Amino acid sequence: MRNLLNILLRYHFVILFIVIESISVGILVQQNDYQHAGFFNFSKTLGSAFFKKTNALKEYMSLREVNRKLMDENTRLKNMLPSGYLMLDTAFKVYNDTLHKLHYRYISAKVINNSTNKQYNYLTLDKGKEEGIEPGMGVITADGVVGTVGAVSDHFALVISLLNRDFRVSAKLKKNNYFGPLEWSGRNTKTAVLSDIPLHVTIQKGDTIVTSGYTTVFPENILLGYVEDFWITNGSFYTVRLRLSNDFSQLEFVTVVQNLMSNEQKELEGKMKND
């Protein structure tokens, strides 16, 4: 007994280290959704007030750039307006459009926290559950894909950035529709990697890569980037490195995509798997 006490006293530092480090590692590995959301909400209440303040300053500094982007987008949208087209057949008028049903709804949000310097990067948006944002929705800007919503609280949303090693999206070459999974390499914030492109496809540097629209997260043809380099892996597929179209260190305003028909599609696709 006395010996045991002596040992405890002698090695109390090492023993205490093992105890505290175990607690910390416990916190680290217990990252299942529930606890992660709990931690997120707690740190949110703590951090969001501060981040809003510092963000107000950053926002002011980048007004010029934001203005330019809004102008660009305005021009693009104006070009799509019916009033921009000359009506040739005056005898024909459409009153109620039953041919097109709304498929995607867009919610604009502001980025209040953003990281690009880690292996698992996240963004925080200033809108959440109350504004209709749900986990699994896609996040884009006029320049391309940003990420997918990972968790939401009442007024904030945590977005898994494209610059996160857990992020996957189905992408395709715009010119010939060959598709494959796209992920971030974890090395450079300006590039990502598209794999599984068959060898008979002709690829050229500068080719445009867009979302395939095969998943319910992103609409089709959202810009991802341009081919920078490509090589053969395992002798059977091309791997393509692309230059990302979005500058992730400059994100200010983003758009969250709500797929109004995602449940319908998932239900239908789920039916097959059940059998």
Added chain:
Amino acid sequence: MIRLFTRYFLQFILLVLIQVFVLNNIQMGGYLNPYLYIMFILLLPFQTPQWLLLVLGFFLGLSIDLFTHTPGMHSTATIFMAFVRPYALRLISPREGYETGTNPSLHFYGFNWYLRYALILVFSHHLVLFFIEAYRFSDFFYTFARVVLSTALTTLLIITIQFLFYRD
């Protein structure tokens, strides 16, 4: 005693704030990210009880984790660093030992001593941190390069601050 407590408490707060609001927003090519907050562990006096070192390391890391949404990542690395500190101090102790009334600073023990002190501790922290972050050993050399470069940057920052603000 109270004055000493207030002083270290303020340093704790200040370093966490600088880390979260300034340094975490800086990135250089995806490789480098300085983690200045660990300077707090370096600043603690020689007489700090060993258990307190570990506890402070835990709370220091956890407060950074709260802001970066990485539960347990920084705390695990910082506890490890706090654990290494007594052994590091013993390893590089000057021949006459450490005098009472002095602090582990560049002013008292000179540039060479401080450089070794900072390098050992910063490296032990960054090594744990970056490998936990990468969650794998497959990219060993890439992660190791990040550890080495970030260690150099953080150490440079710490030594600069020692030169500027800890003159006595």
